[in-house]
Amino acid sequence: MSAAASDTHERLLLGAIAIASEARGHGNHPFGALLADHDGRVLLSAENTVVTDSDATGHAETNLVRRATAAYSRAELAAMTLYSSAEPCAMCAGAIYWSGIGAVVYALAETALHELTGDDPENPTLLLPCRVVFAAGRRSITVAGPFELEAARDVHAGFWKPAP
Numbered sequence: 001m002s003a004a005a006s007d008t009h010e011r012l013l014l015g016a017i018a019i020a021s022e023a024r025g026h027g028n029h030p031f032g033a034l035l036a037d038h039d040g041r042v043l044l045s046a047e048n049t050v051v052t053d054s055d056a057t058g059h060a061e062t063n064l065v066r067r068a069t070a071a072y073s074r075a076e077l078a079a080m081t082l083y084s085s086a087e088p089c090a091m092c093a094g095a096i097y098w099s100g101i102g103a104v105v106y107a108l109a110e111t112a113l114h115e116l117t118g119d120d121p122e123n124p125t126l127l128l129p130c131r132v133v134f135a136a137g138r139r140s141i142t143v144a145g146p147f148e149l150e151a152a153r154d155v156h157a158g159f160w161k162p163a164p
Helices: 003-025 060-071 074-078 090-099 110-117 130-135 150-154
Strands: 032-036 042-047 081-086 103-108 142-144
Touching: 003 032, 003 042, 003 060, 003 081, 003 103, 003 150, 032 060, 042 060, 060 081, 060 090, 090 130, 103 130, 103 150, 130 142
Parallel strands: 081 103, 103 142
Antiparallel strands: 032 042, 032 081
């Protein structure tokens, strides 16, 4: 990966992490996502709304996919990249696959998230990498991640409470 691509990824991932912080500030789980075009221009963003919307599917990535598929054609989405503060879960990976989005870049790996959340019932993490979900499909999705950014861990600090 070129230095310019790496810088763009880091910049956009830090943007997704900032959205995750906003989600946490709004009383939701600390996850954020954004959609960028080929030039790294942010087109859409979304935060997790599981708590405030009382919707188990209100993950940042699924919220973003809903907005993206309403705004862009499949051909346009194929040239776009979804940036996420954490690796998309199995549900979100499925939504990304069905949307036609062409690439995913994420910061915190699902395994690292599991280490942070422990047995907290608010996040019953599925240890199923997004690459495995995408590989089961009939179209290719480019995936880059995890990117080791301390901010991706910091946004979760003190949030999750392991079950007794």
